Structure formats: C-alpha cells, structure tokens
Amino acid sequence: LSRLRAILALGRIAHDQGLATLELKGSAYAFAHGAQHALPGHAVLFDSFHCSRYNTNTGRLTEAMFHDVFGAIRRHLDAVGA
Numbered sequence: 001l002s003r004l005r006a007i008l009a010l011g012r013i014a015h016d017q018g019l020a021t022l023e024l025k026g027s028a029y030a031f032a033h034g035a036q037h038a039l040p041g042h043a044v045l046f047d048s049f050h051c052s053r054y055n056t057n058t059g060r061l062t063e064a065m066f067h068d069v070f071g072a073i074r075r076h077l078d079a080v081g082a
Contacts, residue, residue: 004043005080006073011050018045033061034069042080046073 009015015031022039029037029045037045048061048069055061 004041006076007039007043007045008069008073009045009047011048011052014050015045015047033065034072036072036076044076046076 007018009018009031012031015029016026019026019029024039029039031047033047033049035047037047039045046069048066049055051061051066056063
C-alpha cells in the first residue's frame with residue numbers, strides 16, 4: 001500500500017473501521033461529510049455520507065454532494081501525481 005494516496009469512507013462506520021484498521025485514534029479524525037483527513041504517510045481519508053436509500057431520500061446526501069466528494073478525490077490525486 002505504499003502507493004496509496006486516497007481512501008474513501010462511505011459513512012461513519014467505514015470511517016471508524018478504516019481508522020481502526022490503520023491503528024489511528026478516531027478522536028483525531030472526526031467524521032463529517034466532505035471532510036478530508038491527512039493520514040500518516042501520504043494518503044488522505046475522504047469522508048462521505050453513505051449513499052443509502054435513507055440518506056438520499058431524506059436529502060441528507062444529494063447527488064451533487066456525492067459528486068463533490070469524488071471531485072475532491074480527483075483533484076487530490078491530480079495534485080499528487082497519482
């Protein structure tokens with residue numbers, strides 16, 4: 001995973017589990033839709049609300065919001081030359 005530059009967490013559970021897998025403290029990386037967290041090494045953790053039916057039907061996550069997260073990931077990867 002030495003070339004890993006971006007991680008997308010779809011929802012708080014994925015966010016928390018990703019941090020636990022990397023043995024990082026969740027208190028240092030608060031989950032929020034659209035948040036970007038620089039991780040030790042060169043990767044950045046990108047957070048998004050999960051694209052569940054509940055989140056999309058209630059408007060908690062819109063298509064534009066979801067596209068914005070992927071746009072941020074693309075800009076990050078372009079910037080680091082990945």
